[in-house]
Amino acid sequence: MSRDTRTRILVASLLLFNENGEPNTTTNDIADEVDISPGNLHYHFRKKSDLVDALLLEFQADAKRVLQPPESSQASLDDFWVFLHHLLELTASYRFLLRDMESLVVDYAKLGNALKHFARGLVASFELYLHALAAGGQIGLDSRDMRIVSRNLAVIALFSEKFDSLVDSSSTVDDSALRIAAAVLNVLRPYVTEEHSGHLAELATYYAA
Amino acid sequence: MSRDTRTRILVASLLLFNENGEPNTTTNDIADEVDISPGNLHYHFRKKSDLVDALLLEFQADAKRVLQPPESSQASLDDFWVFLHHLLELTASYRFLLRDMESLVVDYAKLGNALKHFARGLVASFELYLHALAAGGQIGLDSRDMRIVSRNLAVIALFSEKFDSLVDSSSTVDDSALRIAAAVLNVLRPYVTEEHSGHLAELATYYAA
Known part of the structure; x- marks a missing residue:
């Protein structure tokens, strides 16, 4: 009870x-x-801070599950899509952490560290997926460019919702998740091999609201 | 005096x-x-808020100068590079506005509106540049994709420094400006036409610290 x-x-x-x-x-x-x-x-x-601490622990546990490396050294676009889906569920579920990070970090010391690890883990996960997508013949991307593309993907995934709420205060969470997914897939698009470009376009239609 | x-x-x-x-x-x-x-x-x-208000007016005036449409309907990569340079100077000069926007918006009502207009203007400027770069034969990019690419560029330009300070608190402003410029040029890279790809790589070397 x-x-x-x-x-x-x-x-x-x-x-x-x-x-x-x-x-x-x-x-x-x-x-x-x-x-x-x-x-x-x-x-x-x-105290309210005990609640924030408890939610932060849940966020960290959920983030750990989401930021798993791809299951095999070769990934398909579908694998990436599933990862992206879980990631967007996570960032939407805990959006108060990401939207108000500056003010929260002042009051909750543990939060700064948790967000730092999350942001680093996110770049690392995107990079592992890019490697696996390349190994699976889904994208053509030089491995020396993978780090910078991963960083761009992480910035977009982390701050898109904030950007939306900045430019359009009436934007809903669902709108925002659709836009983030479309934005992330758009970053990948130029690298997708001819053979798989139709499939990426198909995945992107899920998000064309 | x-x-x-x-x-x-x-x-x-x-x-x-x-x-x-x-x-x-x-x-x-x-x-x-x-x-x-x-x-x-x-x-x-x-009051301190009078200082913030005065700086905000200067920011708005500077932003208006930076966010000019390209001078002609056709732009070169060099034109874009100059624009990017001015933009990064602007965001570095007023980084307290961008880094602490959430907390500042609470205390300074005018700031929310100013940042909203800046973010919208930034997307619009990137989009105008993409159109002009395409018209100038520098990039190949479908005009229906230009909006989403512009939004990605704006998110990266606005939030990269915040991302850097999140993942690495010892990151300096100069490091960050280099990384943002490299990140923005990297987004353009896959779209640059064969003929101009060498030139983009050359511009990118300025930022490879």
């Missing part, structure tokens, strides 16, 4: 943080959302 | 904001840097 309440509190916190931002969410808002008393919330999490 | 002091105050503020962040800079720090009394500073700028 108590374990269940704890989970419900975390789910509600993530929801409210993502929707309204962590600074604009109080523990009372969270208790309201879960429909429990502030005292009951306090029993599970003494 | 007084006009001169005003300018010196603004230059010192920009320097300190860029180095230490706006939240970590007090008006006393600025008076110290200019070597004037706090009272003298107060005579020119009553």
Whole structure:
């Protein structure tokens, strides 16, 4: 029973943080959302920062699962697409971390380190996928260019939603995920071999809203 | 004399904001840097927010000059390179605005709007350059893809430095500018026509630190 309440509190916190931002969410808002008393919330999490810490641990565990190297040394565009899909699910699920990173980093020391590792892991994963896609004959890309392309992919994946919210405050999360996916596939497009370009175009249509 | 002091105050503020962040800079720090009394500073700028507002006006004026459409309907890679150079000078000069945008937007209402217009103008400028580069026979890129490539270029130009400071806190501004320029040129590379690919590689060597 108590374990269940704890989970419900975390789910509600993530929801409210993502929707309204962590600074604009109080523990009372969270208790309201879960429909429990502030005292009951306090029993599970003494401070708001304990909630952020718990969510950060979940983010790190989820990120570790998403940022797995490709299963084999040769990857197909479909493998990459599945990876991209999981990545976008992850960044959308924890978007309060990415959107407000500057302000959060000031209050939560652990966050800066977690985001640093995530950003580095993201570049590394993209680079492993590029190597595997090249080995699988899906793209033609010099391995000395793979690092810089991976970095561009990581910057786009990490900051696209922020860019969207900057240029268009009415942009929704779903719009943004579609745009990020389209943007990432677009970066790959010029490198895709003739033989697979039709398939990439097909994957991209999933995201052409 | 007084006009001169005003300018010196603004230059010192920009320097300190860029180095230490706006939240970590007090008006006393600025008076110290200019070597004037706090009272003298107060005579020119009553509050720190007046300084930020004045710098924001300068940023907007500078941005307007940088984000000019290409001079002719046909642009060369050199034209693009000059544009990129001015853009990187601009984003490095006002990096406190871009690096701390979330926290600044809360305190300075005008800033959100200014950054929104800048980000939109940046996408539009990149798009105009891509059209002009294509018209000049420098790149081969479908015009329906130009919008998405421009958006990717804008995200990279705006957030690369932030990404660098996230993954490597010891990264310097100069390192970052080099990396951003290399990243932007790398996005263009696959589209550059055979005839001009040598020239792009040559431009890129300026940035291979």
